Amino acid sequence: MDHWIFGDIMCKRTSYVHSVSTSVSIYSLVLTAVERYQLIVNPRGWKRSVAHAYWGITLIWLFSLLLSIPFFLSYHLTHEPFQNLSLLTDLYTQQVACVENWPSKMNWLLFTTSLFMLQYCLPLSFTLICYLKTVICLRRRNGKVDKRRESESWVRENKRINTMLISTVVTFGVC
Template sequence: MRNVTNILIVNLSFSDLLVAIMCLPFTFVYTLMDHWVFGEAMCKLNPFVQCVSITVSIFSLVLIAVERHQLIINPRGWRPNNRHAYVGIAVIWVLAVASSLPFLIYQVMTDEPFQNVTLDAYKDKYVCFDQFPSDSHRLSYTTLLLVLQYFGPLCFIFICYFKVRKLFFYHFHFYLLYTEFLIK
């Protein structure tokens, strides 16, 4: 159990479990009830934890791809060890927390959307949403998250597995040539 892959998979599992316990139930209830009932602390904490855990999950997948890449492409060269895995996990968590801090800062609970509604059913109801200083701040932050949580990791994982695939087909091609040579 004490190898790099298992350490990274445990970290991935922990972050996914965090989503299942801390995010899914609150999001489910919020979607069903159409207003926020969990208080201001959870209004700030829920999207923060969700962003942290998603970031940790995707970067854990990146580290797993890097480790597999190294083991297959360069089996006699540099290989990540347990210490590298723990350092990588620590860096991932610090990066995830830092990139998620705007949710703690700008997430607010307000009754503003319900103020002009005259139905009694919407009295004393609140919603939870992000209130950035300006639309350009929101656009910058969401673009950063898109690059950090999606495009960057996607490109990195794609390159790692593409190189593995390329090596596989290179060896497979020579295997076919070799077996063809033996048959003749």
């Protein structure tokens, strides 16, 4: 469609919900990386609990809801895109579009840069560090296993885990 028909509230909600769901997905991946790191690197010193899971999920949602508020505030309905049409017909005189409208270019640039850092750079870096430390820990264990000539299934399992961890980070980075 070339115009917006769902009203002002849906205009604001659509971008807001999109940003919230993106942030929740990203920070859930980070929480998973932290949990895997703790389970593999520090299996005896860290105990998983349902309360930890609830706290982690609650914090992820609260942070995501707050981080996305500028989207809710910046999207508006406007006639502006249809005012510059050379063949303005009756069909477009009452049409509106849902567009992002910031008080200044600097505000938009600051928010966009902050969002890029908070939704991509920091989570990717944090996840990469967690998984890198996990891979290093598993390699050290593999060296000990190789020295003792214990089961090859343990070595294969660690290689499979390493491949999964690396592919998770690469997929996140690419997507």
